[in-house]
Amino acid sequence: MTIKVGDKLPAASLTAATAEGPRPVTTDDIFAGKTVALFAVPGAFTPTCSARHLPGYKDLADEFKGKGVDSIACLSVNDAFVMKAWGESQSVGETITMLADGSGDFTRALGLTMDASKFGMGERSQRYSMLVKDGVVAELNVEAPGEFKVSAADYLLAQL
Numbered sequence: 269m270t271i272k273v274g275d276k277l278p279a280a281s282l283t284a285a286t287a288e289g290p291r292p293v294t295t296d297d298i299f300a301g302k303t304v305a306l307f308a309v310p311g312a313f314t315p316t317c318s319a320r321h322l323p324g325y326k327d328l329a330d331e332f333k334g335k336g337v338d339s340i341a342c343l344s345v346n347d348a349f350v351m352k353a354w355g356e357s358q359s360v361g362e363t364i365t366m367l368a369d370g371s372g373d374f375t376r377a378l379g380l381t382m383d384a385s386k387f388g389m390g391e392r393s394q395r396y397s398m399l400v401k402d403g404v405v406a407e408l409n410v411e412a413p414g415e416f417k418v419s420a421a422d423y424l425l426a427q428l
Contacts, residue, residue, distance in 0.1 A: 270379035270410075277403050280374035282343070285352035285366040295374070298365070299403040302338040307397040307419055308375070310382065312346045312354035316416050321395070322358050324421035329363045332421075335428040337399075341365040345372040345381075345392045369393065380410065397424045 271277070277295050284291045298304060307325060309317040325332075325340050332340055341364065344351060348368040355366040369375050375393040382394045397419040399407040407427045409418035417423065 271405055271408065273405050273408050275405050277400060277405065278374070278377040280369075280377060282374055283348040283351075283368040283370060285348045285355060285368060290348035290352075290368070293367070295403065298339075298341060298367070299400050301402055302400075303336055303402075304400045305332050305337045305340045305397070305424055306343060306400055307341075307421075307424070308343040308380065308393040308395065310344070310392045310395055312344050312350050313357075316395075317344075318354070318358065320416060321419065321421075322354075322360070322364070326358065326360050326363055328421045328425055331425055332428075335425065337428070339365060341367050343367045343369055343374070343393065345369050345375055382413070395419050397421075399424060399427065 277299060280295050282293055284293045309321055322342060329340055346368055347370045351366040351368045372391050375381050380394045380396060381391050383391060395411040397409045398405050409423060411419050
């Protein structure tokens with residue numbers, strides 16, 4: 269079953285890609301008591317993700333903060349080393365928390381997986397954005413296959 273607005277996020281362990289290396293984090297560490305703009309991509313370094321999705325959130329980070337968002341997180345079914353390298357290549361610094369869902373457990377628990385086998389990528393995350401308030405989904409925007417509209421930074425920002 270796919271998560272929906274009003275649902276509490278499932279408890280899960282993820283890995284944050286930090287300057288000091290991979291750091292295990294829980295969904296409580298990331299979302300409890302905070303307002304978080306979370307967006308997910310099918311893969312780090314992929315064309316739309318690198319050219320439009322991640323840069324949009326980086327460029328609008330101050331506007332998100334100005335509207336009460338405590339942090340912005342980017343999630344992908346990739347390992348933490350890939351997420352760290354991608355964040356460095358995009359110069360996100362501390363602006364965006366790069367989260368690895370290496371085995372896809374969190375993505376699967378959300379009901380937001382997609383089969384990217386025909387692209388040689390296996391099971392990945394659908395492209396989406398959500399606003400999470402204290403662990404509860406306040407907004408959820410899941411893209412249709414091949415689209416990039418409702419998960420964009422400006423779209424989520426307009427919902428605040």
